[in-house]
Amino acid sequence: MEILLILVVSLFGTMDAPDVMDNPNDDGSRIAISWQEFTSEMAIDGYEIWRAEENTDFEKIAEVNRFEQQYIDSETMNGITYRYKIIVVGNGEIITESEVSTPVKSSEQWFNTGRTNVLIGFIVYAAILLYFIYHARRGKNLFIRRLAGLEALEDAVGRATEMGKPILYVPGLSTIDDIATLASLNILSLVAKKTAEYNTTLLVPNRSPVVYVVAREIVKEAYTDAGRPDAFNPDNVYFLTQNQWAYTAAVCGTMVREKPATNLFLGHFWAESLVLAETGASTGAIQIAGTDSVFQLPFFITACDYTLIGEELYAASAYLSKEPLLMGSLKGQDWGKMIVLGILLVASALLLLGLPWVLNLFSI
Amino acid sequence: MNPSTDPWVWLAAFLTLCIFSFLYKDNILYRFAEHLFVGVSAGYLVALTWHNQIYPNLIVPLFIEGNILYIIPLAFALCYFTRFVPRFNHMIRLPIAFLLGWGSGVAIPAFFQRDILRQTQGTLLVREAFSKWDSGLWAIVILIGVISTLIYFFFSRERKGVIKPVANLGVIFIMLGFGASFGYTVMARISLLIGRLQFLLGEWLGIIQ
Structure with a gap:
């Protein structure tokens, strides 16, 4: 093997040593290897990547095709010194091999420099949020424009009370870590307070076991806050099943049997959205829906x-x-949107003026 | 016509028709299928959770491999059961608080990267877009669409003055998007129905191949 290598290297010349470096912005155990393309009159099949630890022989760790000039070795141990070399292969034979690289170690990084823009954006956004929350808590009047769907919410609860029928609240089919679910649970608390005040039955079928537990606690607290803890019926907040379509079938069954006067579909939904909304519409219930799922909104x-x-x-x-914390958050979100709008206009103008680096500010 | 001789296919076809009978009205067959579906799926979930979650992620590392750290998730999990003990049922808030905090921590940076940075980058006007007149035009349309939609979702001002026409333009963009999404999603729904009809007419009755 050694003699053969000496022979072929003398015939075709050598490659420069590959550039090696600890792969940046990771948890370690990765080394990035790159090399110059080897040009030869002989047909090249590809490159072999060989690795050696201190005081050990080289061993082949990977093969790549001739179009590749880089490789990430993702099977290294942090803190151990490695050296690499590249062997060029053509027609199944070794054409040449590179010099041995400089020693390199992999290590973990505490901060991902590639996401500095995310950190800066988050700090700015958090500062705006805290500013508005602070002012809201100090009693500053923060204006929010009218939202038609929410104006109808109180009427919908009142309608159910007058008709003596229940209200069905579906908090979406997603899990507790979904922002739409969290928003829905906030609204559930307010709806539950109203139903407690009006003594109207509130049915809350759940798909996620964790959301079920949270929803149950929220409704229970709302009834207590409204001064009607005795009116809380734990059986009305219930877990059905995690299967999407079994859940949908059961909620549809509830809608046609219990005939709620009001159906509230607030949270994240998938393909079941139309089935639920259509069934609810067929029962004559007033329906208020809300979701951040773009594909389900049309339904x-x-x-x-x-x-x-x-x-x-x-x-x-x-x-x-109208809670100060939530009002301040909403105001902060609004101004966050205005900042994005400003960035869009300014950055577009700079890009059109011939400053392409602006685009990199948004790269991750 | 070559009906299936497999009794399981007949059972599946019967349950499919039970569910389809809801299109007429609520009836005992639909109720039977609905309750069976909910019960079976809930039971299946218990078995699935044991085999895919509890056993490999808790029992094996804690009791077989002896990794003591796994007592922490076990303690958190047990907190859920305190809801059955009124004296300690406040402890259920511990895992819930942890889940909410963890969920927000994971979701916010990902949301920021995906929905703000990437979207902003994709919306910006770049010189290359104007190498062809149509791509330049669409780049401007996208920018106007994003700006007007952002204005639509601005809650801090009443919709009057300059905000009103821009927000109205935003509604048009939003509805155009929803229209396209509606058509696309309906196609997917139809394919679900076709799949079920293929089962009934093919695998069950043998009318189609």
Whole structure:
């Protein structure tokens, strides 16, 4: 093997040593290797990457095709010194090999420099949020424009009370870590307070076991806050099943049997949205929906009386409760949007003026 | 016509028709299928959770491999059961608070990267877009669409003055998007129905191949 290598290297010349470096912005155990393309009159099949630790022989760790000039070795141990070399292969034979690289170690990084823009954006956004929350808590009057769907919410609860029928609240089919679910649970608290005050039955079927537990606690607290803890019926907030279509079938069954006067579909939904909304519409219930799922919004818009589109769902809890924390958050979100709008206009102008580096500010 | 001789296919076809009968009205067959579906799926979930979550992620590392750290998730999980003990049921808030905090921590940076930075980058006007007149035009349309939609979702001002026409333009963009999405999604729904009809007419009755 050694003699053969000496022979072929003397015939075809050598490659420069590959550039090696600890792969940046990771948790370690990766080394990035790159090399110059080897040009030869002979047909090249590809490159072999060989690695050696201190005091050990080289061993082949990978093969790449001739179009590749880099490789990430993702099977290294942090803190151990490695050296690399590249062997060029053509027609199944070794054509030449590179010099041995400089020693290199992999290590983990505490901060991903590639996401500095995310950190800066988050700090600016958090500062705006805290500013508005601070002012809201100090009693500053923060204006929020009227949202038609939410104006109808109180009427919908009143309608159910007058008709002596229950209200069905579906908090979406997603899990607790979904922002839409969190927004929905905020609204559920306010709806539950109203139903406690009016002594109206509130049915909350759940798909996620964790959301079920949270929803149950929220409704229970709302009834206590409204001074009607005795009116809380734990059986009305219930877990059905995690299967999407079994859940849908059961909720549809509830709608046609219990005939709720009001159906509230607030949260994240998938393909079941149209089935739920259509069944609810067929029972004559007033329906208010809200979701951040772009694909399901058209179905809710067509089959429901009112629909909260995207961020209106997040704004709803602030609008209904007028709580300083939520109002301040909503104001902060608004100004965040205005900053994005300003950035779009300014950055576009700079790019058109011939400053392409501006685009890199948004790269991750 | 070559009906299936497999009793399981007949059972599946019967349950499919039970569910389809809801199109007429609520009836005992639909109720039967609905309750069976909910019960079976809930039971299946218990088995699935044991085999895919509890056993490999808790029992094996804690009791077989002896990794003591896994007592923490076990303690958190047990907190859920305190809801059955009124004296300690406040402890259920511990895992819920952890989940909410963890969920927000994971979701916010990902949201910021995906929905703000990437979207902003994709919306910006770049010189290359104007190398062809149509791509330049569409780049401007996208920018106007994003700006007017952002204005639509601005809650801090009443919709009057300059905000009103821009927000109205935003509604048009939003509805155009929803229209396209509606058509696309309906196609997917139809394919689900076709799949079920293929089962009934093919695998069950043998009318189609």
